[in-house]
Amino acid sequence: MSSPSLALEPVNGNLTIVAPANNSISSSSTWYGHIVNEVKDRTHELCSKIASCVQQTLDVLGALIIDANTVGTIFRRLNGQVYNMLAKLKLVVCPLGKLKRATGHLVGWVDTLQVVGHVDYFGAKKYKNESDIKVASRVAICVADVSGALLWMQELRFISLSKAATSLGNIRLFSFIPKVITAIPLVRNISSLQHVAAYVGEIRVFGVFNKLSMCFIANGALALFNAFSAINAIQTISKASFSAQEKTQAALNLSYHLSELTLAALIAGGVTSAIGLGVVGTASIVTAVARLAYQTQTK
Amino acid sequence: MSAVNTSECNNLKKGLDIANYSVSSIEPIDKISKIIYRSIDFVSNLTGKVSIAFTMLSFRLKDTADIIEGIALPGRVKEIACPDENGKYFFRKSSWQKCADRVFLVAASVFKTVYIGVKLSLLNLGKIAKVVIGKGVPLLRLIPDSLIAISSFFNCWENKNVLKEANANHKLATEKVERWSNRSTLIEQVRKGNYWEMVELEKNYKAKVEQLKTEIRESDAATDGPAIAQKSALIKKYEERMKKIKLHDNVGLANDLAKSDINFKVQKWSVEQSNAQITKTKAWLGIANSVGKIYVITFATTIFGLGLTTTPFMLALLGTGIVVDSIGLTKILHDYAVKKQPSLKEPVRVG
Numbered sequence: 001m002s003s004p005s006l007a008l009e010p011v012n013g014n015l016t017i018v019a020p021a022n023n024s025i026s027s028s029s030t031w032y033g034h035i036v037n038e039v040k041d042r043t044h045e046l047c048s049k050i051a052s053c054v055q056q057t058l059d060v061l062g063a064l065i066i067d068a069n070t071v072g073t074i075f076r077r078l079n080g081q082v083y084n085m086l087a088k089l090k091l092v093v094c095p096l097g098k099l100k101r102a103t104g105h106l107v108g109w110v111d112t113l114q115v116v117g118h119v120d121y122f123g124a125k126k127y128k129n130e131s132d133i134k135v136a137s138r139v140a141i142c143v144a145d146v147s148g149a150l151l152w153m154q155e156l157r158f159i160s161l162s163k164a165a166t167s168l169g170n171i172r173l174f175s176f177i178p179k180v181i182t183a184i185p186l187v188r189n190i191s192s193l194q195h196v197a198a199y200v201g202e203i204r205v206f207g208v209f210n211k212l213s214m215c216f217i218a219n220g221a222l223a224l225f226n227a228f229s230a231i232n233a234i235q236t237i238s239k240a241s242f243s244a245q246e247k248t249q250a251a252l253n254l255s256y257h258l259s260e261l262t263l264a265a266l267i268a269g270g271v272t273s274a275i276g277l278g279v280v281g282t283a284s285i286v287t288a289v290a291r292l293a294y295q296t297q298t299k
Numbered sequence: 300m301s302a303v304n305t306s307e308c309n310n311l312k313k314g315l316d317i318a319n320y321s322v323s324s325i326e327p328i329d330k331i332s333k334i335i336y337r338s339i340d341f342v343s344n345l346t347g348k349v350s351i352a353f354t355m356l357s358f359r360l361k362d363t364a365d366i367i368e369g370i371a372l373p374g375r376v377k378e379i380a381c382p383d384e385n386g387k388y389f390f391r392k393s394s395w396q397k398c399a400d401r402v403f404l405v406a407a408s409v410f411k412t413v414y415i416g417v418k419l420s421l422l423n424l425g426k427i428a429k430v431v432i433g434k435g436v437p438l439l440r441l442i443p444d445s446l447i448a449i450s451s452f453f454n455c456w457e458n459k460n461v462l463k464e465a466n467a468n469h470k471l472a473t474e475k476v477e478r479w480s481n482r483s484t485l486i487e488q489v490r491k492g493n494y495w496e497m498v499e500l501e502k503n504y505k506a507k508v509e510q511l512k513t514e515i516r517e518s519d520a521a522t523d524g525p526a527i528a529q530k531s532a533l534i535k536k537y538e539e540r541m542k543k544i545k546l547h548d549n550v551g552l553a554n555d556l557a558k559s560d561i562n563f564k565v566q567k568w569s570v571e572q573s574n575a576q577i578t579k580t581k582a583w584l585g586i587a588n589s590v591g592k593i594y595v596i597t598f599a600t601t602i603f604g605l606g607l608t609t610t611p612f613m614l615a616l617l618g619t620g621i622v623v624d625s626i627g628l629t630k631i632l633h634d635y636a637v638k639k640q641p642s643l644k645e646p647v648r649v650g
Contacts, residue, residue, distance in 0.1 A: 124315050
């Protein structure tokens with residue numbers, strides 16, 4: 001606000017300082033008025049910025065706690081790596097045992113339910129308009145989630161995976177062939193053909209399940225999902241046909257998937273440092289939140 | 300045959316989409332968890348024979364529901380503190396009943412978070428955490444439940460008002476659809492000079508003109524200028540039609556009636572009718588959910604407070620809880636799956 005100026009005007013031949021017509025001096029023209037207005041403006045600006053920050057934080061938090069996948073990721077990393085790091089750094093002020101148990105149960109349940117999402121994806125043919133790499137990543141996460149669901153059901157003792165593996169391993173795919181051969185009148189007496197039919201009927205196609213552990217399958221599929229998703233994000237960033245917004249989203253997705261791959265590589269490599277794993281786990285949480293926050297803000 | 304197959308395919312896709320939503324969003328997962336663990340507890344109380352697998356599942360789902368309730372607070376605060384996609388704040392656009400509902404819900408969420416924190420040993424409130432009302436209702440449980448009951452009361456009130464308005468809109472839209480669907484028949488009758496149709500029309504126009512004049516008298520000219528101008532134009536239109544009826548100008552009147560785009564009007568009011576029906580269903584589900592919550596909270600507090608935790612009471616409580624959560628889940632999925640159509644606007648006439 002500019003202060004009203006006092007004018008120099010000739011009055012009776014002499015230059016005289018003339019006060020403004022209304023003769024009222026506004027508060028801004030005095031030094032203390034100027035300071036008060038400045039403080040008011042700065043306070044108002046600061047309060048507006050704080051309010052805007054709080055609203056944006058609430059927006060992100062609100063979107064975060066609705067999305068089951070992100071909640072699952074955050075609690076998985078908290079339970080797996082971050083709490084251990086905090087305990088090592090002696091930053092834990094309360095016992096975390098019950099919290100870890102409860103959030104672990106939530107993560108297991110949420111992960112198991114994601115199988116329904118895959119049924120929707122493949123059942124409704126949503127893969128039709130997607131790139132091959134994206135479909136491949138979807139197949140990988142589907143395998144990971146199905147394996148995870150089977151592991152979860154074994155934990156609850158609904159099924160016994162070893163028995164399931166044995167049953168799967170014993171399936172003889174072509175067992176109907178001997179019956180077909182013996183039904184044909186002219187050929188059933190030919191003993192060589194019967195031998196061949198019996199041999200074919202005994203072939204076990206799923207015998208490999210006996211030898212692989214479900215954990216191995218789940219972890220392998222999850223790593224594959226993160227790898228495919230990272231490649232998809234790189235492709236999005238490098239193609240000119242995508243908008244700046246899509247590329248930024250892809251960059252955030254890439255950072256998340258790379259942090260997950262790093263964590264998987266560290267664990268597979270036998271790294272046991274709680275702080276090291278905790279830092280990477282924290283990075284995974286931060287990147288998961290960042291990509292969801294960007295998605296929410298740009299919707 | 301192919302139309303039936305396409306319709307079945309679309310229904311299947313919609314069903315899969317709803318199923319996908321129910322497992323990718325935390326709110327329906329909370330309801331599903333509660334329905335499942337209450338069902339397991341119901342069977343356990345009824346038969347006394349439940350396998351260890353289901354017992355463990357029930358335990359895990361209770362933990363899941365607790366965590367989800369514990370982290371719900373930011374979402375509740377966001378609803379009242381942040382503007383919506385149109386930039387409007389909650390307290391400015393909502394009725395006082397809805398505001399009261401949400402305020403009590405936020406307060407309940409705060410206490411629920413504290414209760415879950417104490418349950419998971421994250422918070423230590425000392426003796427307060429051990430205070431029990433009656434024979435078995437922890438204070439930290441009673442406070443949020445009471446606040447939820449009050450919130451549900453206001454929610455019920457709000458939905459009752461919404462239902463009343465939706466019923467009126469639905470009735471109006473149904474009448475309009477019927478009127479515009481019969482418009483072609485009316486125009487033919489007017490062209491032929493059907494006496495009783497003319498008498499009926501004149502009576503209707505007189506009543507409408509009187510009503511519009513009353514509305515104009517009650518309006519504020521300073522603030523309702525456009526609405527008053529619109530009503531005045533309508534009065535003029537009806538008076539011209541009454542003049543044509545008096546002069547027995549059947550053809551002129553029929554041509555005037557045929558000016559409107561009948562198909563558009565039928566479509567427009569069909570959309571309004573469908574939207575009003577959706578609002579009614581949503582309001583009824585809201586009322587049922589709120590009444591159910593008040594009943595369950597009151598019932599549970601009474602039986603735990605009086606120490607009446609015998610099998611019949613527990614079965615009744617669990618059964619009611621399952622029904623209320625099922626209604627809650629239905630409401631959530633209905634809000635997701637059934638959306639209102641945008642209202643149709645009158646096309647701009649050229650020339």
